Amino acid sequence: EDNSNRSFLLYIDESEEQDQRIMGYQRLATAGKVDEEKEHQARELLRNVQRVLKPIKVINPFAEYLELPQSVFKPRRTNSHYLQFINAITFYKQYQREKQYNKETGEEYIETTIEDIQEANELITEVLLRKSDTITGACRNYLEELKKYLTKENQTTFTAIEIRKRLKVKKTTQWRYHKQLLENYYIKTVQIKGEKLYRYEVINPNEYKELEEAISKSLQECITKINCSTVPNRSTSKTERLTKTKATN
Template sequence: MAKINIDNQDAITYQTEELGFTILGGIRLDGLDRMRVTLKVEVLNRKFQHYLDHPDIANLAIRQNLDLYNHHQVEKLSRLIADRLEIGSSPVVQALGEITDQLEGYRLQQIEARKQEQVKPLKVLTEAEQGQAMQFLQQPDLLERTNEIISKSGMVGEELNRLIMYLIFTSRKTIHPLHVISFGSSGTGKSHLQEKIGDLMPDEDKIEITALTENAFYYFDKGELGHKLILIEDLDGIWSALYPLRELQSKQRISKTVTIKDRNGNTKTIHLKVHGPVSIAGCTTHESLYEDNANRCFLLYLDESIEQDERIMDYQRKLSAGKVNSAVEQQARYLLQNVQRILKPVTVRNPYAELLKIPKEVFKQRRTNAHYLAFIEVITFYKQYQRDIQIDEATGERYITTTIDDIREANELMKGILLRKSDELSGATRHYFEQLKVCLKSSGDRTFTNSNIRTMMRIPLSTVKRHHAALLQVGYIRQVESRYTKAYHYEVLSYEEYQQLQQRIITVLDEVTEGLNGSITAHQISEPDKRKKKKQLA
């Protein structure tokens, strides 16, 4: 029995003693209920000298589109080949049957191979790698040491943002993962920050996306996204997919009902379901995002200061001069990737949760409060190798508990996040407004015009006007009349409003932290603690 030749997958060949078959363009791997091919059939005249007497037949080839699973099309083609090439129909029918059987097996092999390629292999750590990662997680001041390793991995500056993002990415392993959006103007390093922190996560735990269509999320396998980190390079590329994205964030699952036709042509309804939970990260140059998507995420605003520019350019110069030790950076990335691999699923209980509160100035208090509590739990989760595993005898649940130190560290990291969520201005407008105050103080001017600020701050006039319109709307500046010119003049109403808001945020968090020491009674911590067991993390 002859076998198909798949050396060229776009031109699969099959030969009998009399005929040569070529499947032009290969075969599609989707739709197992059909096998549509473009078939070229020709006489192998080099083996049959009697065809030389009929050159019109010897040089003739038949090309036909057909579905090899369609009996009528195959039968019709068999008769055509037999009549046109003047050969018996039985060898043609037999050859087409053999081709169909072998293509069927080949297609199933290709589908299975594709599935294997899509599944990222899990790395098995050696005892030395496990020991090194565990030793790292058992260190005191773990968050500070983690930030140091992040710096060694090649991430320059953004000390606060990078640690927050690392912890948010770690939350993918928890029951309630967190999400983050990075804001900044073009060229400020949003994608760089996300990419560098994403490199610290194991490859098997993340999915990187550049562009995404509206329905793409619904066609992942049911459990393919479970506890995965989804990195979206630019949210502008998935604008149409924002609705399923936020539903996946909130409900941790999405579903869609679609209609399809079966092989008999009958229309039927099927339900597509995809389950999370997932942690989603994205970047955007927009000054603000649709509120329903933004308030589901932590909002990070990139450092666009001159000092950060100098740090990055200095690193670029060293990299160009060959003075950056890439081996050390790679070693730091491997260490944190292995740290992520040994983190185990475990429930976190916060015995202080009922005493915690967020500042009343924060917008969307309910959702922000949930994020605040979840962020504390992530820190506790990350420190799991420093805690005893406790078992609730009533439910058998294994859990670790949050400490006051966890809350204190979370509050320090969350101050900037809560401040942003309490501000009426977008991040870009706030950054402009603070720069404007500095410029006016240094120049000693009380009033200003659009043209003055454009010159002083070296930014486009359209940007200045847009920011001034936003500031006027919330009452942070006002228009004033000028005796000497008809141009619009403006005046800042308060130079201290942002510092006052910041102080109120800090005061509330600090008061909560200070009030925790000694304020918990045995009954307030939790009643189940009286019937729990302690067990070391195995």
């Protein structure tokens, strides 16, 4: 738990769609239909981009307008990660930014643009969503696959053995998942008259989507505040400069 609060965790995509994509790639590779030269060029491009980057200070003139959603756990640490993530995007775009100099010290620096923040928000939404979750990533994946199954089968309740067979989950693993889901009120047990087996029911099938929408709304509100504010002497992105030039012409 402590490491999860100190880091941005990335989770493996264990969906059936991802399985199909991976197996499809493996088949193409075995059949000799993958362009290996193109893959090599992509790797080299990434390496070369990193080689040409130079140390330079990044200043974010919009930082005071950036607030995390209230649903995020450990907001103090996550806030620092969020700001550093935006700085990293600006840093990678250093050749697209106007270089500026501190009037007192002469130190060279570049500034974050609204465009950088918007890109950061797009990339970080899933991470913030996970950091706002009360269950583990593996348990969340199980719950979302369970919801898909119930929707597809037009069911509102299910048995443990039914889902084990469908999702191919071990009994002990499922027991751990159900323990988390019951303790955090994501599912509840229901007794159907005439049945010996306990059935379960998802309490709110839309809770994760609602949480995602709340996070996206919160991040967008920050952008709205920035657009309504006046930040003096801010740097402009390459796109903004081109747009301004076209408007003048």
